[in-house]
Amino acid sequence: MNKISDKKIERIITYRRVLLRLDKQLGKTHVFSHQLASSSGASSAQVRRDLMEIGYTGSPAHGYEIRGLLDSIGEFIDPDQKEGIALVGVGNLGRAIIDYFNGQSSKLEIVTVFDVNPDKIERVISGCRSYHVKDLKPVIIEKKIKTAVITVPSGSAQSVADELIEAGVKGILNYAPITLTVPHGIYVENRDMITTLEKVSYFAKNNTNK
Amino acid sequence: MNKISDKKIERIITYRRVLLRLDKQLGKTHVFSHQLASSSGASSAQVRRDLMEIGYTGSPAHGYEIRGLLDSIGEFIDPDQKEGIALVGVGNLGRAIIDYFNGQSSKLEIVTVFDVNPDKIERVISGCRSYHVKDLKPVIIEKKIKTAVITVPSGSAQSVADELIEAGVKGILNYAPITLTVPHGIYVENRDMITTLEKVSYFAKNNTNK
DNA sequence: TTCACAGCGTTATATTTTTCACAATTTAAA
DNA sequence: TTTAAATTGTGAAAAATATAACGCTGTGAA
Numbered sequence: 001m002n003k004i005s006d007k008k009i010e011r012i013i014t015y016r017r018v019l020l021r022l023d024k025q026l027g028k029t030h031v032f033s034h035q036l037a038s039s040s041g042a043s044s045a046q047v048r049r050d051l052m053e054i055g056y057t058g059s060p061a062h063g064y065e066i067r068g069l070l071d072s073i074g075e076f077i078d079p080d081q082k083e084g085i086a087l088v089g090v091g092n093l094g095r096a097i098i099d100y101f102n103g104q105s106s107k108l109e110i111v112t113v114f115d116v117n118p119d120k121i122e123r124v125i126s127g128c129r130s131y132h133v134k135d136l137k138p139v140i141i142e143k144k145i146k147t148a149v150i151t152v153p154s155g156s157a158q159s160v161a162d163e164l165i166e167a168g169v170k171g172i173l174n175y176a177p178i179t180l181t182v183p184h185g186i187y188v189e190n191r192d193m194i195t196t197l198e199k200v201s202y203f204a205k206n207n208t209n210k
Numbered sequence: 211m212n213k214i215s216d217k218k219i220e221r222i223i224t225y226r227r228v229l230l231r232l233d234k235q236l237g238k239t240h241v242f243s244h245q246l247a248s249s250s251g252a253s254s255a256q257v258r259r260d261l262m263e264i265g266y267t268g269s270p271a272h273g274y275e276i277r278g279l280l281d282s283i284g285e286f287i288d289p290d291q292k293e294g295i296a297l298v299g300v301g302n303l304g305r306a307i308i309d310y311f312n313g314q315s316s317k318l319e320i321v322t323v324f325d326v327n328p329d330k331i332e333r334v335i336s337g338c339r340s341y342h343v344k345d346l347k348p349v350i351i352e353k354k355i356k357t358a359v360i361t362v363p364s365g366s367a368q369s370v371a372d373e374l375i376e377a378g379v380k381g382i383l384n385y386a387p388i389t390l391t392v393p394h395g396i397y398v399e400n401r402d403m404i405t406t407l408e409k410v411s412y413f414a415k416n417n418t419n420k
Numbered sequence: 421t422t423c424a425c426a427g428c429g430t431t432a433t434a435t436t437t438t439t440c441a442c443a444a445t446t447t448a449a450a
Numbered sequence: 451t452t453t454a455a456a457t458t459g460t461g462a463a464a465a466a467t468a469t470a471a472c473g474c475t476g477t478g479a480a
Contacts, residue, residue, distance in 0.1 A: 013405050041389045060457040061446040096302035104404045147414045171414025179251045187413035194314045195223050203397035204357045204381025270427045271476045
C-alpha cells in the first residue's frame, strides 16, 4: 500500500463523519463532491482526489453512493476487529475524554486507564478498569493495546510514553504540553491545548484571511 | 506584515514553551538551533528558518540568547494586553479545559463561560463567571472577546458559532465533532477528539514510518 | 597567530500538497 | 435523437512547505 499522508487520513475520517450524518439523520443516499467538501472544510477537488486514493468511484450523474463509500472508508481506516485503547492520567481532562469518546466510535474503545493516585486505582471509571501506573507495562502487553492517550502532567509524560512504547504501543495521542521523544515507527499526535489556544488567539487578531 | 503560516506559528509557540523550560527550570542562557529542534519536533533548518521570520538573530558561537528570543517571540505572538477568552459549554470537557488552561498562559485567560443548564449559570466556575447562552451576544460584546472555545454537543455548535461571530469573535477553537461553516476572516481550529483518536489508531497500525 | 570547527543566515533545491482544467460520462430536456 | 448541463477522474500546474547546501563568522586549540 502506498503511504498516505496524515492530512489525507484526517480528511477521510471527517468525510465519514459527514456521510454518517447524511445517511442516518438525513436519509440521503448519494452525495456530490462539492457537498461533501463544504460540510467538511475541504475543496471539491480535494474530496475527489482523496476518494481516488481509497479507490472508490462515483458517477457523474449521482455523485457518490453513501453506503458504499462508508463501507470503503471503513475498510480503509478501521481495524479488523474492535480495538482497545489505554488512557494514562485520570484527571479532569482524562475523565472528560473517556466520557466523550466511548460509544462514539464503532471499532475503538478506551478500555483501560492508569493513574498514580491510590483513590483512582483498582476501580471502574466510566466503565474502564483502572490500574496503578506501575502496572502499566504488563497490563498493556496482556491486552495487546497499540494506541494510548496521555493526559498526565508534563513532568511525567515522557516516562509514561517510554513505558507505553516498551509495552508495544505504536500510536500516542499526547495532551501534555511537552514534545515527546520517541523512536522511529511510533506515531505521536500532540494536542496541547495551551499551544492551540495561543495559536487561535494569534489568528483571531491577525485575521487577514484564511 | 507578511502573512505567516499556521504551521510556522504553531512551531514558534512550541519553541517558546521549550525556551521557558530551558530558562526557568534548567537555568540555561543560550541554545543552539539543533537543541531547540530536537526538543520541539522540528529540524534545525526549520528552527533557523522560523526564527529568521521573526527577525531574531543568534550567534554562530553561542546560538540564541534565550531571554532575548523569548522577548522577540512574545512581541510577535502575544497580544498587547491581557486578553479574555470565552468558553461555551460547561460539561466535563469544558471544565477540564478551564482548569487546565488558566494560569498557564501569561496573556490569555478564560474569563467567561456559557451554558444552557440553569444549574450552571450565574455562578462562578473555576474563577469564571458563568452566563446563560441566551446572554452570549451582549456579554461577549461588552467584554470585547475575540477568541472563544466551543465545547457544546455537535447539534448546537453551529448556532453557537454563529452567535459568537455576530458578537465579534474572530477565532474559534472547536471541540464539537462537526465542521463549522464560518465567513471569511474567521479563524477556526477543529480539535475533534474522536477524529484525532481514530487517526492515531490508524497510524498505530500502519506505522511504516514517520 | 593560524587553523579547524561548529553553527548561523540565507539562497537554492526538493518534496508535498493543493488547485486548476478538461476529456469522458451520464442524465434530462428539447 | 440531439443537445445542454453537471459532475467525475485525473494529468498538469501552482503553491506551500521542508530540506539541503554553503559562505560567513566567531571561538578555541595548536
